[in-house]
Amino acid sequence: MRRSIVNDPENLVPEALEGLVLSNPLQLELHEQHRFVTRRERARNKVGLVSGGGSGHEPLHAGFVGAGMLDVAVAGAVFASPTALQVLEATKAADAGRGVVQIVKNYTGDVLNFRIAGEISGDDEIATEMVLVDDDLATDTGDEAGPGRRGTAATVIVEKLCGAAAEAGASLEEVADIGRRAASRARTMSLALSAGTHPGDDEPQFTLGDDEVELGVGIHGERAPERVPFTDADGLVELLVDPLRTELDLRRGEEVLAIVNGLGGTYPLELQLAYRALHHRLADSGISIVRRLVGSYVTSLDMHGISITLMPLGDEFRNLWDAPVRTPALTW
Amino acid sequence: MRRSIVNDPENLVPEALEGLVLSNPLQLELHEQHRFVTRRERARNKVGLVSGGGSGHEPLHAGFVGAGMLDVAVAGAVFASPTALQVLEATKAADAGRGVVQIVKNYTGDVLNFRIAGEISGDDEIATEMVLVDDDLATDTGDEAGPGRRGTAATVIVEKLCGAAAEAGASLEEVADIGRRAASRARTMSLALSAGTHPGDDEPQFTLGDDEVELGVGIHGERAPERVPFTDADGLVELLVDPLRTELDLRRGEEVLAIVNGLGGTYPLELQLAYRALHHRLADSGISIVRRLVGSYVTSLDMHGISITLMPLGDEFRNLWDAPVRTPALTW
Numbered sequence: 225m226r227r228s229i230v231n232d233p234e235n236l237v238p239e240a241l242e243g244l245v246l247s248n249p250l251q252l253e254l255h256e257q258h259r260f261v262t263r264r265e266r267a268r269n270k271v272g273l274v275s276g277g278g279s280g281h282e283p284l285h286a287g288f289v290g291a292g293m294l295d296v297a298v299a300g301a302v303f304a305s306p307t308a309l310q311v312l313e314a315t316k317a318a319d320a321g322r323g324v325v326q327i328v329k330n331y332t333g334d335v336l337n338f339r340i341a342g343e344i345s346g347d348d349e350i351a352t353e354m355v356l357v358d359d360d361l362a363t364d365t366g367d368e369a370g371p372g373r374r375g376t377a378a379t380v381i382v383e384k385l386c387g388a389a390a391e392a393g394a395s396l397e398e399v400a401d402i403g404r405r406a407a408s409r410a411r412t413m414s415l416a417l418s419a420g421t422h423p424g425d426d427e428p429q430f431t432l433g434d435d436e437v438e439l440g441v442g443i444h445g446e447r448a449p450e451r452v453p454f455t456d457a458d459g460l461v462e463l464l465v466d467p468l469r470t471e472l473d474l475r476r477g478e479e480v481l482a483i484v485n486g487l488g489g490t491y492p493l494e495l496q497l498a499y500r501a502l503h504h505r506l507a508d509s510g511i512s513i514v515r516r517l518v519g520s521y522v523t524s525l526d527m528h529g530i531s532i533t534l535m536p537l538g539d540e541f542r543n544l545w546d547a548p549v550r551t552p553a554l555t556w
Numbered sequence: 557m558r559r560s561i562v563n564d565p566e567n568l569v570p571e572a573l574e575g576l577v578l579s580n581p582l583q584l585e586l587h588e589q590h591r592f593v594t595r596r597e598r599a600r601n602k603v604g605l606v607s608g609g610g611s612g613h614e615p616l617h618a619g620f621v622g623a624g625m626l627d628v629a630v631a632g633a634v635f636a637s638p639t640a641l642q643v644l645e646a647t648k649a650a651d652a653g654r655g656v657v658q659i660v661k662n663y664t665g666d667v668l669n670f671r672i673a674g675e676i677s678g679d680d681e682i683a684t685e686m687v688l689v690d691d692d693l694a695t696d697t698g699d700e701a702g703p704g705r706r707g708t709a710a711t712v713i714v715e716k717l718c719g720a721a722a723e724a725g726a727s728l729e730e731v732a733d734i735g736r737r738a739a740s741r742a743r744t745m746s747l748a749l750s751a752g753t754h755p756g757d758d759e760p761q762f763t764l765g766d767d768e769v770e771l772g773v774g775i776h777g778e779r780a781p782e783r784v785p786f787t788d789a790d791g792l793v794e795l796l797v798d799p800l801r802t803e804l805d806l807r808r809g810e811e812v813l814a815i816v817n818g819l820g821g822t823y824p825l826e827l828q829l830a831y832r833a834l835h836h837r838l839a840d841s842g843i844s845i846v847r848r849l850v851g852s853y854v855t856s857l858d859m860h861g862i863s864i865t866l867m868p869l870g871d872e873f874r875n876l877w878d879a880p881v882r883t884p885a886l887t888w
Contacts, residue, residue: 229822243832460561491820496575555887
C-alpha cells in the first residue's frame with residue numbers, strides 16, 4: 225500500500241496549484257476558478273503560449289510557466305483533460321495581441337478540448353495554432369486512422385523551443401512551425417519497474433512480477449504491449465535507446481538533444497546511471513549528446529521508471545534551446 | 557520488493573558520479589581515483605569550499621558544485637563516509653591559496669575523516685576550517701556529551717551562504733563564521749511514510765504499519781524515537797513545523813527561509829501540498845516565508861517522506877541567499 229501526502233483527494237489539484245504559486249510568488253499567478261497558472265508579469269507584444277493537460281505529471285505543465293517558456297498552463301484533474309471552458313479562459317489569458325500557440329499532448333480529451341477552445345477563441349478574434357506533441361514511439365502503430373502516438377516528454381522540448389522563439393519575436397505561424405518540426409523529430413521510449421498509485425487509492429495502477437519490466441508504458445499508467453525481463457541499468461537503457469536510434473535513423477557524427485526523465489518514483493542515482501548508459505550506448509555508434517536534461521520533468525505520479533527522449537539538434541534548434549529560460553522547473 | 561536501476565551495486569557510486577559529470581560536461585570534472593567532483597573551471601583567489609559524505613542523498617553534495625556554491629564534493633559509498641584520504645585529496649583540490657572551509661554533516665565518520673584530512677592538509681600549509689551542520693531537531697537530546705544533532709537539509713543553506721560569501725571574496729574565517737551562524741539558526745524535522753531500499757537489496761530499511769508515520773526519521777534510514785498516526789498533508793506538516801517554530805522561538809512578524817524537501821520517493825504534487833500547508837500554518841502565526849526551496853535536495857534513496865527546514869532570515873543572509881548560483885541542482 226502506498227499512502228500519499230494529500231488532504232481530501234477531491235481538492236488535490238487546486239491545493240497543489242496553490243502550493244506551486246505560493247512557492248513562486250514573484251513569478252506565478254493562480255487563476256482559481258479555471259485552474260490555470262500564468263506569469264505574474266504578463267509578456268507583451270509576443271505570441272502567447274498555452275499548454276496543459278491532466279495533473280499527475282508535475283512539474284509539467286505549470287512548472288514550465290515563465291520567461292522563455294509558457295505563458296499559461298491549465299490543469300485538469302489527475303490524468304484527465306482540462307475542460308474546453310478552462311482551456312478557453314487559459315487561451316484568452318495567454319493572448320497578448322499576436323495570437324496563441326497551444327501545445328497539446330496527443331490524447332483524445334486534450335486534443336478535443338483545446339480544439340474547441342481554439343475555435344471559440346477565434347470568435348473573440350484571438351488567432352490560435354495547435355502544436356500536437358506525439359513522441360511516444362511505443363504507440364507508433366503506423367495506422368494513420370488510429371489515435372496516433374501519445375505525447376510524453378518531448379513536450380518539454382516543444383515548450384522550450386516555442387517559448388524561445390516567441391520571446392524572440394517570432395510570428396504565430398513561425399512559432400507553430402518550430403513546434404511542429406520539433407515534435408516531428410523527437411521520439412521517446414519509456415519503461416516502468418512499478419506503476420504509480422492514484423492519491424487516495426491503496427493499490428498501484430498495475431503490478432509486475434519481480435522479473436518483469438513494462439516496456440513502452442504510458443504516462444497515465446497505460447499498460448504496454450510487452451513485458452520484458454528485468455535487467456541492469458545498462459540493459460534497461462538499451463531497451464529504450466536502440467529503437468529510438470533506429471526510428472530516428474541516427475548516424476555516426478549525429479548530434480542530439482537527450483532527456484533522461486524520471487517518471488516520479490525514480491531517484492537521482494538511478495537517473496545518473498541511466499544517463500551514463502545512454503551516453504556510452506550512443507557514443508559507441510559515434511552519436512554525441514550535445515544538450516541534455518536529466519531529472520524528473522514529466523512524471524506519472526510515483527511511477528518507478530524512466531523515459532528517454534532523443535532529437536537530432538541542428539543550429540537553429542540549438543540556439544533556441546540555449547536561449548535563457550526562467551521557470552520553476554527549468555532555469556538557465 | 558523494490559528493484560533498482562543499477563548495474564553492479566559495487567560500482568554504483570563511481571558510475572553515478574560519472575553520469576553526473578557526463579551530463580554537466582562544461583561545469584564538472586570527475587576525479588575517479590578519490591571519487592570527488594570539482595568545478596571544471598577552478599575558482600581563483602577565493603576561499604575553497606569542500607563538502608561530502610555518504611552517497612544516497614543526491615543531489616547532495618555533487619549537485620551543488622559550481623559557481624556560487626561548492627568547489628569540490630567528495631563521495632563515500634551509500635550512507636558511508638568518504639575516507640580521510642579521499643577528503644584530504646578533495647580538500648587539496650579545493651584550495652586556491654586562501655584556505656578551505658569544510659562543510660560537514662554531523663555524523664561520527666564524516667566528522668572524523670574531515671578532521672583528519674584537515675589536520676594533514678595543514679602539513680601542506682593549507683589552512684582549513686570545519687563548519688559542522690547539525691540541524692536535525694529530532695536528535696536534540698540536550699546532552700552535550702552525546703553525538704549531538706544530525707546534519708540534514710540545512711546543509712544546502714550552509715553550502716549556499718558560504719558559497720556566496722567565498723565568491724564575494726570573504727576570508728577563511730569570515731566564510732566559516734557565516735556557515736556556523738547559519739548552522740546554529742537552522743533546524744529541520746523529517747517524517748517518513750516508507751523507508752528507502754539499498755540498491756541491490758530486496759527489502760526497505762524498515763517497514764511501517766498502514767496507520768504509522770516515522771516522525772523524526774534520519775536520512776540514513778535511522779528509526780525515529782516515535783511513530784505517530786498517519787494523517788493528511790496539513791496534519792503531517794503540523795507535526796514538523798510546530799516543534800520547529802517552538803525551538804526557533806519564531807514570533808509574529810518573523811521572516812524565514814524554508815526548505816520543503818522530498819526524501820527521494822516523494823512526488824511533486826505532494827511537495828506542493830506540503831508547501832501550501834507550511835505557508836498557511838506559519839501565516840496563521842504571523843510568520844512569513846520570504847525565501848524557499850521546494851524539491852528533493854537531500855534524499856535518502858527512495859524514502860517516501862518530507863523534511864521541513866526553517867531559518868530566520870535577516871538582511872545579511874538574505875543577500876547571500878539571493879546571490880547568483882550555478883550548479884546542477886540549484887541555479888538562479
